[in-house]
Amino acid sequence: MARLDIANVSKLFGSTKAVDDFSITVEDGELVCLLGPSGSGKSTLLRMIGGFEKPTYGSMTIDGEEVIHLPPEKRPTGMVFQSHALWSHMNVFKNIAFGLKLRRLPKAEIERRVEAVLELVGLSGYGQRLTHQLSGGQQQRVALARSLVLEPKILLLDEPFASLDQHLRERLREEVRDIQQRLKITTLFVTHAQDEALSVADRIVVLRDGRTEQIARPAEVYREPATPFVAGFIGQMNLVSGVVADGRFGHSAFNVPAAVADGPATLAVRPEALAIAPASGAGMAHVHRVTDYGTHAMIDVELPDGERLKSMMPTADQWTPMQKVDLVPGAFALYRDNGVIYRADAALALAKPARKTRSTVHA
Amino acid sequence: MTAVSQASARPLDQGENRRRPYGLLLVAAPVLLVAWLVIWPIVSAVGRTLFQRSDEGAIEFTLDTYLFFFSDRYSLDNLTVTLWTTGMCALLLFVICLPIALYLRFSAGRLPAYVQSLAIFPMFVPSIILSYAFIRVLGPNGMVDILLNAVGLPKIRTPYLTPWGPVIGLVWDNIPLTVLILLSGLGNVSNQAIEAARDVGARWGQVLWHIILPRIGNSILVALSFSVLGIFSSFTLPYVLGPAAPEMMGPFMQRTFRDVNDPQMAITQAVITFGFCIVFGLFYVRSVARNQGK
Amino acid sequence: MAATLPAPRGRIDFVGIGFAIALSVAIIFPLIVVGTWAFTEVWRYPNIVPQQFGLRFWNQTLSRADVWSALTLSLQLSTVVTLLSAAICLPAAYAFARMTFPGRNVLFFSFLAGHAFPKFGLLVAIAAIFLQLNLIGTFWGVVLIQLVGTLLFMIWIPVAAFQSVDRRMEEAARDVGASPLRVFWSITLPQAGPTIAAAVLLSFVGTFYETEGAWLIGAPGIRTMPVLMITFINNQMVIQYGAVLSVLLWVPSFIALMFARRVIGGGAFARGFGG
Numbered sequence: 001m002a003r004l005d006i007a008n009v010s011k012l013f014g015s016t017k018a019v020d021d022f023s024i025t026v027e028d029g030e031l032v033c034l035l036g037p038s039g040s041g042k043s044t045l046l047r048m049i050g051g052f053e054k055p056t057y058g059s060m061t062i063d064g065e066e067v068i069h070l071p072p073e074k075r076p077t078g079m080v081f082q083s084h085a086l087w088s089h090m091n092v093f094k095n096i097a098f099g100l101k102l103r104r105l106p107k108a109e110i111e112r113r114v115e116a117v118l119e120l121v122g123l124s125g126y127g128q129r130l131t132h133q134l135s136g137g138q139q140q141r142v143a144l145a146r147s148l149v150l151e152p153k154i155l156l157l158d159e160p161f162a163s164l165d166q167h168l169r170e171r172l173r174e175e176v177r178d179i180q181q182r183l184k185i186t187t188l189f190v191t192h193a194q195d196e197a198l199s200v201a202d203r204i205v206v207l208r209d210g211r212t213e214q215i216a217r218p219a220e221v222y223r224e225p226a227t228p229f230v231a232g233f234i235g236q237m238n239l240v241s242g243v244v245a246d247g248r249f250g251h252s253a254f255n256v257p258a259a260v261a262d263g264p265a266t267l268a269v270r271p272e273a274l275a276i277a278p279a280s281g282a283g284m285a286h287v288h289r290v291t292d293y294g295t296h297a298m299i300d301v302e303l304p305d306g307e308r309l310k311s312m313m314p315t316a317d318q319w320t321p322m323q324k325v326d327l328v329p330g331a332f333a334l335y336r337d338n339g340v341i342y343r344a345d346a347a348l349a350l351a352k353p354a355r356k357t358r359s360t361v362h363a
Numbered sequence: 364m365t366a367v368s369q370a371s372a373r374p375l376d377q378g379e380n381r382r383r384p385y386g387l388l389l390v391a392a393p394v395l396l397v398a399w400l401v402i403w404p405i406v407s408a409v410g411r412t413l414f415q416r417s418d419e420g421a422i423e424f425t426l427d428t429y430l431f432f433f434s435d436r437y438s439l440d441n442l443t444v445t446l447w448t449t450g451m452c453a454l455l456l457f458v459i460c461l462p463i464a465l466y467l468r469f470s471a472g473r474l475p476a477y478v479q480s481l482a483i484f485p486m487f488v489p490s491i492i493l494s495y496a497f498i499r500v501l502g503p504n505g506m507v508d509i510l511l512n513a514v515g516l517p518k519i520r521t522p523y524l525t526p527w528g529p530v531i532g533l534v535w536d537n538i539p540l541t542v543l544i545l546l547s548g549l550g551n552v553s554n555q556a557i558e559a560a561r562d563v564g565a566r567w568g569q570v571l572w573h574i575i576l577p578r579i580g581n582s583i584l585v586a587l588s589f590s591v592l593g594i595f596s597s598f599t600l601p602y603v604l605g606p607a608a609p610e611m612m613g614p615f616m617q618r619t620f621r622d623v624n625d626p627q628m629a630i631t632q633a634v635i636t637f638g639f640c641i642v643f644g645l646f647y648v649r650s651v652a653r654n655q656g657k
Numbered sequence: 658m659a660a661t662l663p664a665p666r667g668r669i670d671f672v673g674i675g676f677a678i679a680l681s682v683a684i685i686f687p688l689i690v691v692g693t694w695a696f697t698e699v700w701r702y703p704n705i706v707p708q709q710f711g712l713r714f715w716n717q718t719l720s721r722a723d724v725w726s727a728l729t730l731s732l733q734l735s736t737v738v739t740l741l742s743a744a745i746c747l748p749a750a751y752a753f754a755r756m757t758f759p760g761r762n763v764l765f766f767s768f769l770a771g772h773a774f775p776k777f778g779l780l781v782a783i784a785a786i787f788l789q790l791n792l793i794g795t796f797w798g799v800v801l802i803q804l805v806g807t808l809l810f811m812i813w814i815p816v817a818a819f820q821s822v823d824r825r826m827e828e829a830a831r832d833v834g835a836s837p838l839r840v841f842w843s844i845t846l847p848q849a850g851p852t853i854a855a856a857v858l859l860s861f862v863g864t865f866y867e868t869e870g871a872w873l874i875g876a877p878g879i880r881t882m883p884v885l886m887i888t889f890i891n892n893q894m895v896i897q898y899g900a901v902l903s904v905l906l907w908v909p910s911f912i913a914l915m916f917a918r919r920v921i922g923g924g925a926f927a928r929g930f931g932g
Binding site for chain 2: 673674676677687688694702703704705745746749752753756757758760761764767768769771774775776777783785788801802804805866872883886887890900906910911913
């Protein structure tokens with residue numbers, strides 16, 4: 001249980017900035033997800049907190065104590081690796097007990113604590129197994145137990161479930177969240193999967209190219225993405241480039257009121273906030289494809305310039321390819337210079353008509 | 364989000380940038396050993412044979428010992444028999460090992476496993492034991508003679524103490540590595556490549572010639588380099604199994620060095636063997652380095 | 658190794674049977690003959706089987722002083738060379754595997770130099786140097802020459818072993834509080850252990866059987882087992898002496914065979930030779 005302060009941390013590999021001026025305060029018992037595509041610096045950041053990389057600039061304190069010059073073995077952090085990194089020449093018990101032995105605890109105490117932590121991760125009685133006799137999920141639980149048994153102030157999880165299948169991943173992340181809540185342990189969780197971040201995090205840090213794009217609660221990251229990148233990275237989003245003139249954002253297919261200064265801007269609108277209607281006049285856009293998901297339908301709409309947008313509608317019934325339609329954006333946001341300049345009807349969702357379609361789930 | 368500038372920042376990890384070469388310290392001992400007992404002897408051997416002290420005590424460039432070697436009938440005979448033995452061994456190894464490697468690559472089961480362990484087995488028979496076994500089997504009144512006699516056939520002309528003696532022994536000794544290297548090369552020939560060729564109507568001979576051999580060319584050359592380097596200056600087998608004259612370079616050098624007590628001439632002979640093998644040595648280093656780079 | 662395209666079921670693998678028979682005759686048969694001689698007391702030409710079996714020549718061979726001194730010497734030599742080699746090569750291997758320093762690659766490949774030249778020529782060149790240093794015919798001269806022979810194996814195989822240890826495992830150990838030295842001792846070494854043990858064994862056995870360096874540098878003062886064996890063969894002594902020695906000598910080799918299977922089986926071995 002602890003508070004982690006990271007201030008202005010940068011990491012240079014040669015002349016490449018892997019992490020660029022990163023700052024955050026993680027409160028006691030909070031679970032923060034570091035989310036970003038590969039190469040965004042999220043793992044480097046985590047490894048710096050664990051002490052495996054040394055920041056080029058900045059400071060890091062745990063409960064007010066500077067840790068930046070401490071090697072990993074002296075830091076009150078516990079790390080769970082993606083590859084689980086269990087020591088294959090030791091059995092489960094020895095894996096977990098190794099750290100306790102280094103602390104010269106009495107034998108009985110070690111046994112008691114290992115048993116307790118095995119029970120916590122649901123592996124009671126597995127102590128004498130060899131690591132290769134365990135399934136992937138069990139191995140990852142042992143790795144978690146190995147860190148937890150030392151009662152670290154900060155728990156670090158480096159894409160711990162990336163090598164597991166979808167089902168197991170969902171189950172384990174709920175278990176981890178439960179354990180984290182029960183122990184009230186301050187946790188940093190690195191992932192590239194937005195669903196993982198959205199489902200477990202108290203707060204999400206979205207990273208790109210070593211820079212922070214947004215730090216916010218999951219709902220806010222989804223509803224009010226701070227930058228076009230976040231808008232496109234989390235969930236599905238239509239992004240359209242256009243120009244604001246005389247208080248209106250204009251594009252070939254539609255224009256909407258927006259009380260901002262003139263100039264270029266990017267409009268972002270989620271499929272669920274972009275409605276379509278049968279063309280009242282000539283109709284600038286037409287239906288390209290209709291996909292019926294049962295619960296809803298996704299309509300791909302093609303604009304005169306060839307851009308395609310996604311619109312989510314309750315049913316597929318009334319739409320057919322080549323049909324002329326009008327676009328009716330609900331909630332939307334306008335971005336300029338990598339920041340939000342205007343939000344409309346934020347209650348509904350996010351955006352307004354747009355041009356570029358991005359599907360999510362980055363690898 | 365974090366726009367605080369870092370004007371006064373100073374890097375925290377200067378220590379790492381300084382790169383203390385502890386590594387050099389750890390590798391120093393074996394590296395120095397190689398420098399002292401491999402690099403230096405070679406350099407020194409070339410130097411000592413080319414620059415010799417003349418009668419007046421001055422050091423001058425000379426080719427005397429080399430001229431002697433290449434004008435001496437006996438030395439040239441020894442060189443010839445060495446070249447012949449090396450060539451014959453390389454040829455036999457290729458003819459014997461390629462079929463074995465091909466068979467092992469394209470079959471599975473217990474029998475190929477047995478064949479493979481047999482082919483690798485000689486690696487674990489020291490050449491001195493091999494020499495002894497050779498004499499007991501192929502030597503005069505050896506096991507082969509016994510068996511031939513038992514069925515009423517005449518004795519063989521024993522290869523013991525003829526140039527064929529070392530050839531047979533060296534081939535036997537070099538089968539494992541040759542097979543392993545060829546097999547490793549054949550591992551790079553994918554089944555799909557062969558099936559595709561068969562699919563367009565190639566017969567096995569054509570598949571071998573057009574698909575397999577071009578892909579394992581490098582491995583064949585590596586195997587060749589390896590056996591040439593090993594055979595050219597081999598000592599034990601030619602010493603024990605070969606004729607007294609002409610003898611191969613290995614025993615010849617040994618006799619010049621120890622029995623004739625003429626180190627200068629022995630070094631000259633050594634440098635000449637280096638000269639004959641330099642191409643294979645370089646090729647060997649290049650392929651290993653390339654393989655390691657992968 | 659990669660073995661696929663199994664022969665269609667029901668067809669007899671004549672090629673395989675051919676190879677199996679030919680190789681058995683060429684490789685196993687001579688060794689059986691040697692083994693038979695070792696337990697033979699009388700075997701006169703042209704009998705197919707010995708007239709009398711027995712252990713008489715084992716007693717005679719093993720009661721010879723020169724056999725015992727050669728055996729002791731060979732064991733001493735192999736032990737000293739292996740220990741020295743491990744002491745200087747294993748730290749070097751770790752450095753090559755895990756550290757960066759100037760000239761790392763060049764130095765790593767410098768160990769190939771000893772194998773890029775015809776071996777006996779190189780030995781003669783070294784012997785010429787030893788001659789000036791009065792190392793010819795001495796124990797330490799032979800130790801040095803054999804030490805050089807083990808370097809490539811004792812560095813390259815452990816380097817591969819260290820490199821294959823998952824760095825995350827070591828980091829995980831640091832994470833739970835182990836010092837770098839402790840990590841090496843408790844994690845890296847046990848993980849790389851089996852392969853390193855194989856390399857150490859190879860160097861022991863290789864030194865034990867090394868004939869050429871021992872003969873050129875060691876003679877006449879230093880007589881190892883293989884050197885003694887050459888003498889026995891050359892002097893045409895009682896046939897059985899050689900046979901008994903062969904069987905004795907082959908025991909360490911057999912142990913090496915058992916251990917080295919894992920190293921050689923992987924094909925990594927052949928690749929190490931540039932295959």
